[in-house]
Amino acid sequence: MTEYFKDTLANGLRLVTVEMPHLHSVEMVCHVGVGGRHEQADKAGISHFLEHMLFRGSQDYPTGLALESAFEALGGTVNAATDGETTCYHSRLHPEHVAEGTALFASLLRRPLLDDIDIERRIIIEEALEDLNEAGEEINPDNLTSRLIWPGHPLSLPTVGTHESVQSLTREDLRQHLETWYTPGNIVVAIAGRVTRAQALAAVEAAFGDWVSYPVPTALPAPPPAAEGPLTVWTRDATSQIHLQLAFNVPGRKDPRTPALRLLRRILSGSSARLMVRLREQLGLTYHAEANLGLYDDCGAFSIDLAVAPASLLQALQELLKMLDDLRCNPAGEEELQRVVRAFVYEQEFSLDQADTRAGRFGWGELVDYPLTLAEECRQVQALTAAQVREVAAQLFDPKALAVAFVGPFSARQRKEVEKLLAGYKG
Structure with missing residues (x-):
């Protein structure tokens, strides 16, 4: 069709x-x-x-x-x-x-x-x-x-x-x-x-139809990855929690590893996915945690966001780094992978009923030269193996490509402990 x-x-x-x-x-x-x-x-x-x-x-x-x-x-x-x-x-x-x-x-x-x-x-x-x-x-x-x-x-x-x-x-x-x-x-x-x-x-x-067209300038290409992370930025804010974001510099949307990144986001993010199960349900460290994937033509960012009480900052970051290490080193189990793939496919099928989603997706895809049909995107994801997904995580969840932001009422001692933890993080 x-x-x-x-x-x-x-x-x-x-x-x-x-x-x-x-x-x-x-x-x-x-x-x-x-x-x-x-x-x-x-x-x-x-x-x-x-x-x-x-x-x-x-x-x-x-x-x-x-x-x-x-x-x-x-x-x-x-x-x-x-x-x-x-x-x-x-x-x-x-x-x-x-x-x-x-x-x-x-x-x-x-x-x-x-x-x-x-x-x-x-x-x-x-x-x-x-x-x-x-x-x-x-x-x-x-x-x-x-x-x-x-x-x-x-x-x-x-x-x-x-x-x-x-x-x-x-x-x-x-x-x-x-x-x-x-x-x-x-x-x-x-x-x-x-x-x-x-x-x-x-x-x-x-x-x-009578509108006259003319060429537009080209955008400035993305800079090459700094490859010197983990990099950090700290901003004090008078809130009750510390908001942190871990963001990896990843390739643009046309990179062949993009389908695997889409699955990795879903392995981490969702009510029954790893972030919420471990950080919320098992440890009670946060109310909500999610992963996001933002891709441009020639660059992108894979990010993880959550907010924690100041006293839980170091433990939460330790758990996040362990989770990333596990994705880099161990293939997802077959049951988990199939659950994530099935949810992804269902999400695409549900969008068939949503006029705004389809107009937004296909119009945007034509504009940015990324005309990916729903069927093709599902095919790409269904073709992935657990080993391939792990390999992409090993390649792209690189500490040298990591940037971390902290916003909230942190102490000098907490900042020192976290910087030490990140300096020792080798992936």
Whole structure:
């Protein structure tokens, strides 16, 4: 069965259509190939700032309220998100109003007014403050480990930007960013739900077909791995727990070891997986622990996050390192591996019922040149053996590629003990 259809307009804009005739709604997602890694340090956060500004109104809908009300009239609630490589705008639509909804997205993307910049600047600064302590220091573990893994690179900066960069951005900066990156060849529109390929193509042609395209700049390549870890960063924060993140610098999503990393994340993360069973159920050290895998085109991070009482910090870290050593040295048992593979396959099958998930997945995949179908991803994972998964863990869970962030009320003695433990960790 065809999982999705792809059409390319004459101007280079790509359309992904997922026909789901049994549904009573349509999900539309517009993916733009720009994010944090496409920014200079003095303009950090401009992609995210621009995303916000597009909701401030357009030439056709002169206020943000008018624009959002127009979406709501079609059954939608428009929203957006920006990450390291992409920006996406999305809304649910009633199937009878796909053409009107597409025209609304075209108005938002092509004809924004970029008004009320100072009001939006204040909102973004408030958002950025969520990642800072009372002294103005970074406390988001993702941002802290990114600085260690990709020093001096745009990926080391928070997607929301810094206080200084957000304060300095002008309307002209935003206009230039829009004109540089928001061009048809750098955009994929994905539509999933009760819609036909012909309907979707007609709507997108009408709304976007006359948009002139031009080339976009290339992103700065990821820096080579530092290979000098474990590296650590410590930030004091007045909380009752210490939040820690262990993050390994891993290859990008097209690396052949990616399917094994997806399984390793599931071996560690989940209510019946190793992190929760050992750290919570057996030892009572944490309420929640999880592993995450974030992959870019040419680099990525495999991370483990949890929060513990200060008195439990050293023991929790010791247990985490033991767990990683076990993954590096010993293949997973057949029962555990099959349970994880089965859960992975079921998760992919469940997504067949979710229009937003399919539009997001396939549209994003086309944008970043990673058009992996559900069937192919399941095949890759099902083909893995326990020995292959262990070999990937041995290669990529390398202490030299490890960065660790600690945020909370730690003592000087605890920091000294933890640094000693990590210095002796050889994997």
